[in-house]
Amino acid sequence: MPEPSARTQLLRATLGNVPGLGDLSSDAVDSIVLAAEEGETEDGQLVYGGTEIVTHLYVVRAGRVRLERAGSAAERTRWAGSGETFGWHTLTGIRGERATSDGATTLLRIPERALLQALASAPLRREQLRASVGGRAGAIGARAKTSSEAQASRIFRAMVDRAFQWFRSPAPYRRLLGYALFFGGWYLTVEAWALPHFDRLPGITEVVHEWLSKDPTFGLSVYTPEYYAHIGSSLRRVGIAFSLATALGVPVGLALGSSTTFREYVFPVFELLRPVPIPAWIPLAILVFSGAEAPIVFLTFLASFFATALNTFLGVRSIDPKYVLAARCLGASPWQVFRHIVVPGALPFVLTGLQISVGVAWFSIAAAEMCSGQLGLGYVINTSYTEVKFPTIVIGMLTLGILGFATSALVRLVGERLVVWRARELSMERP
Amino acid sequence: MTSGAIAWRPAGTQRAAAPVLPRSARADALPRRRGAIRIADAVKYYGTGESRVLAVDHCSLDIAAGEVFVVIGPSGCGKTTLLNALAGFHSLDAGSIHLDGELLCGPGREKAPIGADRIVVFQNGALFPWKTVLENVAFGPAMRGTIPRTELLERARRRLAEAGLQGYEESYPGETSSGVKRRVEIVRALMNDPAVLLLDEPFRALDALTKAMMHEALIASYLRTGSTVFFITHDIEEAVFLGSRVAIMTSRPCRPKKILSIDIPYPRGRETVTSRRFRELVAEAMAAVHEEALKAYALGEKEG
Numbered sequence: 001m002p003e004p005s006a007r008t009q010l011l012r013a014t015l016g017n018v019p020g021l022g023d024l025s026s027d028a029v030d031s032i033v034l035a036a037e038e039g040e041t042e043d044g045q046l047v048y049g050g051t052e053i054v055t056h057l058y059v060v061r062a063g064r065v066r067l068e069r070a071g072s073a074a075e076r077t078r079w080a081g082s083g084e085t086f087g088w089h090t091l092t093g094i095r096g097e098r099a100t101s102d103g104a105t106t107l108l109r110i111p112e113r114a115l116l117q118a119l120a121s122a123p124l125r126r127e128q129l130r131a132s133v134g135g136r137a138g139a140i141g142a143r144a145k146t147s148s149e150a151q152a153s154r155i156f157r158a159m160v161d162r163a164f165q166w167f168r169s170p171a172p173y174r175r176l177l178g179y180a181l182f183f184g185g186w187y188l189t190v191e192a193w194a195l196p197h198f199d200r201l202p203g204i205t206e207v208v209h210e211w212l213s214k215d216p217t218f219g220l221s222v223y224t225p226e227y228y229a230h231i232g233s234s235l236r237r238v239g240i241a242f243s244l245a246t247a248l249g250v251p252v253g254l255a256l257g258s259s260t261t262f263r264e265y266v267f268p269v270f271e272l273l274r275p276v277p278i279p280a281w282i283p284l285a286i287l288v289f290s291g292a293e294a295p296i297v298f299l300t301f302l303a304s305f306f307a308t309a310l311n312t313f314l315g316v317r318s319i320d321p322k323y324v325l326a327a328r329c330l331g332a333s334p335w336q337v338f339r340h341i342v343v344p345g346a347l348p349f350v351l352t353g354l355q356i357s358v359g360v361a362w363f364s365i366a367a368a369e370m371c372s373g374q375l376g377l378g379y380v381i382n383t384s385y386t387e388v389k390f391p392t393i394v395i396g397m398l399t400l401g402i403l404g405f406a407t408s409a410l411v412r413l414v415g416e417r418l419v420v421w422r423a424r425e426l427s428m429e430r431p
Numbered sequence: 432m433t434s435g436a437i438a439w440r441p442a443g444t445q446r447a448a449a450p451v452l453p454r455s456a457r458a459d460a461l462p463r464r465r466g467a468i469r470i471a472d473a474v475k476y477y478g479t480g481e482s483r484v485l486a487v488d489h490c491s492l493d494i495a496a497g498e499v500f501v502v503i504g505p506s507g508c509g510k511t512t513l514l515n516a517l518a519g520f521h522s523l524d525a526g527s528i529h530l531d532g533e534l535l536c537g538p539g540r541e542k543a544p545i546g547a548d549r550i551v552v553f554q555n556g557a558l559f560p561w562k563t564v565l566e567n568v569a570f571g572p573a574m575r576g577t578i579p580r581t582e583l584l585e586r587a588r589r590r591l592a593e594a595g596l597q598g599y600e601e602s603y604p605g606e607t608s609s610g611v612k613r614r615v616e617i618v619r620a621l622m623n624d625p626a627v628l629l630l631d632e633p634f635r636a637l638d639a640l641t642k643a644m645m646h647e648a649l650i651a652s653y654l655r656t657g658s659t660v661f662f663i664t665h666d667i668e669e670a671v672f673l674g675s676r677v678a679i680m681t682s683r684p685c686r687p688k689k690i691l692s693i694d695i696p697y698p699r700g701r702e703t704v705t706s707r708r709f710r711e712l713v714a715e716a717m718a719a720v721h722e723e724a725l726k727a728y729a730l731g732e733k734e735g
Binding site: 024025036037038039040041045047107109320322323325326327328329330331332333336340341344345347419420421422424425 | 438439440441518520545546549550551557559561562563570571574575592593595597605606619623
């Protein structure tokens, strides 16, 4: 094989600057160089134009080429300067473009056959090349995006697309209709028709009126500070209990999943205690912990802890053993297997566990607050019953519902950030 | 003032048209060859007592360093048992395996140590879905801490580029096609410069087109590194296309029935598949495999 001449090297350098071509393997670039043709044009000379389908990719080596789309409005005219590329219909999707030399130029052209061959080995290059040839936004020769940028924009586009699709699908309207049916049914059965048994319940208008009243009949509405004191108190307890449950539940679950010895000691006891309902723990909790706050936090913690630990454990068990074998094959130590395989592999399950755990926390805090304490939404519901403030009961219930919904959504959102790989996988599955 | 057509001429200096091939000429110039495997009288039973089944029966194989040794046989004939013993996943009941003269498993050593000198590429792929392609490729050396991190990532990028996988670095495996995944996994294995690459029907789930591309890619990587390749398959054409030797195994218990030397030089390409010699070798292998398949079928009927 003859030594590459200085000229070949120059060509290679020119091609090397074309985004999408430059980072092909040197063999592939060589094959393109071999297939490339070179030519000079004078001012105004036609490179291609009209109706012909452009089967070459052109690279400007020197000078400037004017590109006009059919219709030839001013904004449809663009220029390709030195080092920039144009042409090749397959890539740009542009038909009926006219390319003329703007002053004298030196051009390279590469037949599509050679390009296809070289690009076949690297499908992603094609996207880069397409971006650089500039079907998009008229930016001929725009710098190709880095792969992570391209990926980010791809994910963003996918999200926007999905949002649009969602609004076009019946899903959001069904959800609204679901709420409408529920609240409408409440209104009709309790207030409009006042069916037997239902007529004892507080009606929706009564509840909403009380909830939004500046001067509530029973003393609790969005305008009274007590309302927020109760919310704050419940939120704080759930926050503490949930954090404790996560901090303890995840390690215990990981240990249960990865150590047979630990599992054999602990799991039977775990399974014995887990089904005991939270209200059954109340007397012991009050007996052991002093004050009003600690027993409530403990009870809330307990339910969350079991949910988190169990899900983490199942997450570890769900990991395909081939990943552990592969990691060991590649030289990972037991600790590294734990750190790089077990923990990230169990993470999707852990996050499901945390969502359940938040839900369970709200569930148990209501029970706990009914039995002790002077504040909290559970306390509100319980005392409102004994004090015959029926609308306030419903206000407490709906507030619990909203808070549970919101915190659960928050945990899910944070979770999705933590397992980006999962989210990206899912976004690939749904085109 | 448009004048005539542009006079196009070949750009630069005209060179003899060279086919686009990976840097392959180096294969013979590799400094040292590691990965000679000697399997002697390997025996493996599965199950215990009355129900125990003889999976591998006094199987002996001698695999030279740097060879592509393909093992072919009916499904469930015990090929994977050999691979698992080589990798250190399973023990043998009798016999021994030596790698470059050192005892891997046998008398006095129940299981071979699992380590980066023998790397397995699994049937359904085992790229870690929670790590990007680049992190996956860099995993082995990163765990062993043999190379500084920046240098390691640089090398991983280069290896990916050599395999035509540039642009996938930041993708997660779940975002790529199964063909890309398999190629990445082979790159990940070869990053560790293993003495032996163990492949257990790695292309089984791929469509025919992707499979053909995988074969060429595997041969290219093999020629770049020169590790010994121990390849299990039940696809005869795949075996003949890839192997320097192909061992056709008997159905349970597993033992080499016939070993074919494939005298077609590397690099092999698409034109190999249509060559007469290739066809002859495939026919020869097919005859032997067919006999075993019939036996396996008959055996299955007896048992059932």
